[in-house]
Structure formats: structure tokens, C-alpha cells
Amino acid sequence: MDPYYFSLGLLISINSILYYYQHQNSKQAVPAETRHAKTSDDTEANLDIQDDKAVSRFKWQFFPVYLLVVGSDWLQGPYIYALYKDEKALPEETVASLFMTGFVFGAASAFFVGSLADHYGRRAACLIFCAAYSVSCATVLSNNIILLFFGRALGGLSATLMYPVFETWMVTEYHVRGLDRAGLDLSGVFGKMTTWSSVVAIAMGVFSQVLVDVSGTTCAPFIASIMCLSVSAVVIGRTWNENYGNTDTGNISLNATSSGWKTIMKDKRILTLGATSAFFEGIMFIFIFYKTPALTAARSAAGKTGSPPFGLIFACLMCAMMSGSIMFTLAGSSSDIPSSGRTLSVVVAIASCCFSLPVLLRHELVVFWMFCLYEACIGVYYPSMGYLKGRVVEDSVRAKVYGVMRLPLNVFVIAALSLTQEGDRHRDNVFAFCGGLLLVVSILVYRFLG
Structure with a gap:
């Protein structure tokens, strides 16, 4: 049996068990709420029903769009x-x-996209993202190198927009609608975002493999992406409210970036989050670039011919990420900043090991499972980080600060990719450096957030 099919089946089984326990935990919380409703007067019971409707409406507005994106x-x-x-x-x-072009334009756009989203609206920024990313995907149909670079430039802009604007729209709506009083836990929302994102990623990994096998071209998944983005734009335009941050027009410039930096620098917790975001997420993008040649090299070292099944491998990696996010939710998410900080510190330390072992052991399955463990760490990282940023950063400057946080991230990735060379030795050096840097980040997170 192909080890990758076996691995996918094993990871799906693990996720099924974890999801079952998560569902059981959710059901156990219902009787207490039911008893409370029975002992309350009619007015309080009606308020509970209204709260449930508000939570349900919020989830149906946000999650389908987010998952399509x-x-x-x-x-x-x-x-x-x-x-x-x-x-x-x-x-x-x-x-x-x-x-690198994508990250250069991502870094440049970090100077202003957050402030523009705060001023002109996060919903409008989400629509711009859908349009820009669609054009970026369309450029892969051309072999013209200039168009390919243009597409990566738009991809960089889109990446800078993607997570900050959707996340800030969600967090602002959460606070404006008073969903904390309705019993919806913000850290739980971030946990579900990561969990369901992982489910979609698994499906998209398999679907992309099918598309490539059927069409015979690796361009096919990019065309399917355009369809997803088009549907997302229609739904956003018809169902989402607009929300804003700081609407002072004087801040939409380099002054806004300066203001964002001041907000980050005056609070050690935000500064630590910024450094963690820059290096952990930056290393994640470096991993995206190097994981394919690393697996191919390990396969070649074993004397095997042909390329690994990248769509299947991607689905396995996303399964692992889903396992991490479910474990985060099962652990009770995060009730306070210190506990979430300690969780984040441990996860970053484990991620450090995932880059060190593939340098020492070149067996294909060892490399593959270390990559799976790293993706599980990512599954815990995103809800932990989202919760910490949601608690520490003020809502009025949220998109601005989130946008500025992406600037050092992009600079770091640009510097790393600019040194790219052919060969296993260079890749081993990059992995060893990433492992050491993550260990330093883990210590910083424990010191200032734990």
C-alpha cells in the first residue's frame, strides 16, 4: 500500500476521533444551559433565544465566505x-x-493596506482582495515572464490583505454585536476557523490532485481558485455589513505606519507578537518553498523515481494541521493571555525540532512526518495567535497594526529567498537556521506572554 494513502487514512482516523471527543464535549455543556433556561423567567429565556440567533447569524455570514477564500x-x-x-x-x-516578488510587494503594501481598510472599510478591502487574487491566478495561464512577475506582485498584495482584513472584520463584528455576552468565545471562533480551514485544505489538496490528473496541467487549480473567489465576492457584497477602524484621513500615509509602529513598540506584548508573527509565519512561507524539493530529494536519495504525489501530501499536511487545531479546542482554548502564551511557547519549541531532524535524517517518511508534526504546530499556532492579538490589540487600530506586523515578516522572507541556491546543502543550512530561530522565539514568547 502506498505510504501516503496509508498516512492520509491514519490522519483522517485520528481527526475523526478527536472531532468525536470535541463534539461530545460540546454536548456536555448543553444540559447546564438548558437547566438554566428552565429556571429563568420568560424574559431571560427569550434573550437566550435571541442570543442563539445572533450567534448563528454571525457564523453563517462569516464562515462560508472565509472557507471559500x-x-x-x-x-x-x-x-x-x-x-x-x-x-x-x-x-x-x-x-x-x-x-520573492510576492513578498516584496507584500512588504510594500503593509505600509498602507491596514490604514486603508480601517478608513474605507474592511468589507471593501475584502472585495478588493477577491479581485486582486483572481487576476493573480489568471496570470499563470501565460508563459510571459513579465506577466508571471506581475501575478506574483498581485499575489503579494493579496496575501497582505487576506488574513488581516477578514480577521479584523470578524473581530469587529464580534464586538459590535456583543457576541461575548451571547456566550460565543472569541478563542473558540479562532479555533473553529483553523479547524474548518484545515478540513477545506484537505479537500482542496485532494481536489487539486484530481484536477491536475484529469486536465494534465498544474494551471487547473488556479482556475478553480478564481471560481471560489468570485462566489466569495458576490456573497460579501450582498450579505456583509461594513465596519471601520480609525477613520482619520490624516493617518492614511506613512504617518499611519509610524502610528502602527508606535503602538507596537510601546507594548512589549504586541512587540513580542509582532516578532513571533514575523519569524514563525515567515519560516512557514520559507517551508512552503522548500518542502517540495526536500521531499523530492529524500525520495531520490532512496533510489525512487518520479515525483511524490504533492496533492496527496498536501492533504496529509492539512490533516495534521487540523489535528493541531482540534487539540487546541479540546484543551479548552485559552481563558487568559498567560495560558495562551505558554501554549504558544511550547508549540514554537516543538516546531523548532521539526526543522532540525530532517537535516539529520534524510529518510523520506521521516521528513514527511516531521513536516506533518510542523503542520500540527501551525494548527495550534493560528488560534493561539489570533486569540492573543484579539485580546492585546485595540480594535480602533487593529487592521493598521496587523498590516504593519506583516512588514517584518515579508522583509524576513525576502532576505531568506534572495539567498536561495541549488542543492541540498543550502536547504539543510536554511532548515538548521529556522530551527534555531524558532527556539529563540519560543523563549521570547514564554518571557513576555507566558
């Missing part, structure tokens, strides 16, 4: 490197330059 991104994940390197036969240095 992340699905459009996950569709591209398994094949973006293979598209440039194999189908278009570009040298690795050129592929690295394409990736």
Missing part, C-alpha cells in the same frame, strides 16, 4: 512551486525571484 488559497498550495519549476521549466533562482 482560504479554499482558493489552498487550491494553489500543492502546485505553485511545481507550476513554475516543472511545467514552465524555470530555473530555481527564477522561481525564488517570483516568490
